[in-house]
Amino acid sequence: MSGAGGFRFIDLFAGIGGLRQAFDRIGGECVFTSEYNAFARKTYEANFPGETPVFGDITQLEDVSLIPDHDVLLAGFPCQPFSIAGVSKKNALGRQHGFACEAQGTLFFDVARILQAKRPAAFLLENVKNLQSHDGGRTFEVIVRTLREELGYHLWYRVIDAQHFLPQHRERIVLVGFREDVPFSWEDLCLPAKGSLRMRDVLHPQDGSEKAELPWTEGALAAVGAKYTLSDKLWLYLKNYAEKHRARGNGFGFGLVGSDDVARTLFARYYKDGSEILVSRGEGVSPRRLTPRECARLMGFPDEFRIPVSDTQAYRQFGNSVAVPVFCEVARIMRPHMRAVIG
Missing domain, CATH: 3.40.50.150 (Vaccinia Virus protein VP39)
Known part of the structure; x- marks a missing residue:
């Protein structure tokens, strides 16, 4: 053929x-x-x-x-x-x-x-x-x-x-x-x-070594936009939810990752609260969601891959990919x- x-x-x-x-x-x-x-x-x-x-x-x-x-x-x-x-x-x-x-x-x-x-x-x-x-x-x-x-x-x-x-x-x-x-x-x-790659390989470095890509990163350092940081209210809810299930002996709860970690599975539901993969921003501050570009990298798509849809749709698409x-x-x-x- x-x-x-x-x-x-x-x-x-x-x-x-x-x-x-x-x-x-x-x-x-x-x-x-x-x-x-x-x-x-x-x-x-x-x-x-x-x-x-x-x-x-x-x-x-x-x-x-x-x-x-x-x-x-x-x-x-x-x-x-x-x-x-x-x-x-x-x-x-x-x-x-x-x-x-x-x-x-x-x-x-x-x-x-x-x-x-x-x-x-x-x-x-x-x-x-x-x-x-x-x-x-x-x-x-x-x-x-x-x-x-x-x-x-x-x-x-x-x-x-x-x-x-x-x-x-x-x-x-x-x-x-x-x-x-x-x-x-x-x-x-x-x-x-397994483990040869870590989250540092997909996260935005936020140090100016990559160009800003609006609307996800901005400024000279290409810092992740503030909208990806969880509100204090949502972060408190997720912590309380996890503690409630931990007390019952269940494994439900958020997944917090740093640059040295490997993430849980990215699901299509990520757009809801991002709880399965939250990026730590340090002790005492709320973590953030992945950006759609970081989700693309986490699925192995090249940075040239175009993402012409809203964040909600992008999260669904990469979670289903x-x-x-x-x-x-x-x-x-x-x-x-x-x-x-x-x-």
């Missing part, structure tokens, strides 16, 4: 293009993108301009033939509950079974129907670690059976922690599939020691096998 060592890929549930960044870097050409959220599309299109506009809701694309032929399918599909009934019961009722029934109504179904129709040489899927345990493991069982038995792909999966590449604990499951039986192996991954360096490494070990299959 693609020659001269190149390959064509599609980017489904694309978010702001984290997976695309990885596959662009190994010589791929994106020929189709789908993303439901209008604000995420705005960010995506700002960073990948001059192309066909991003398609919206993939569930509304009934004619899969409209998707261009491609070599690789990428999808960070959201996990939705699966309604799984026994095949024997469905047979007794004369109903259809397999992924067309078990995955219907979930976003994985749209991945499966495109794989079935277009038969790309390879795919990469990403999801939260808990996909494996969702609904007692039955959700993941349907996914694996669909990909291997019904669609005929050779499948490998592994949970990878972004902390190997970034100062953030973030575990995600990665599923890699090839249409042909290739000698793909997770043993080929090069995973740096993939950790780019993780998938650069996965793309790297996929590439030789893609070359063998595609040419």
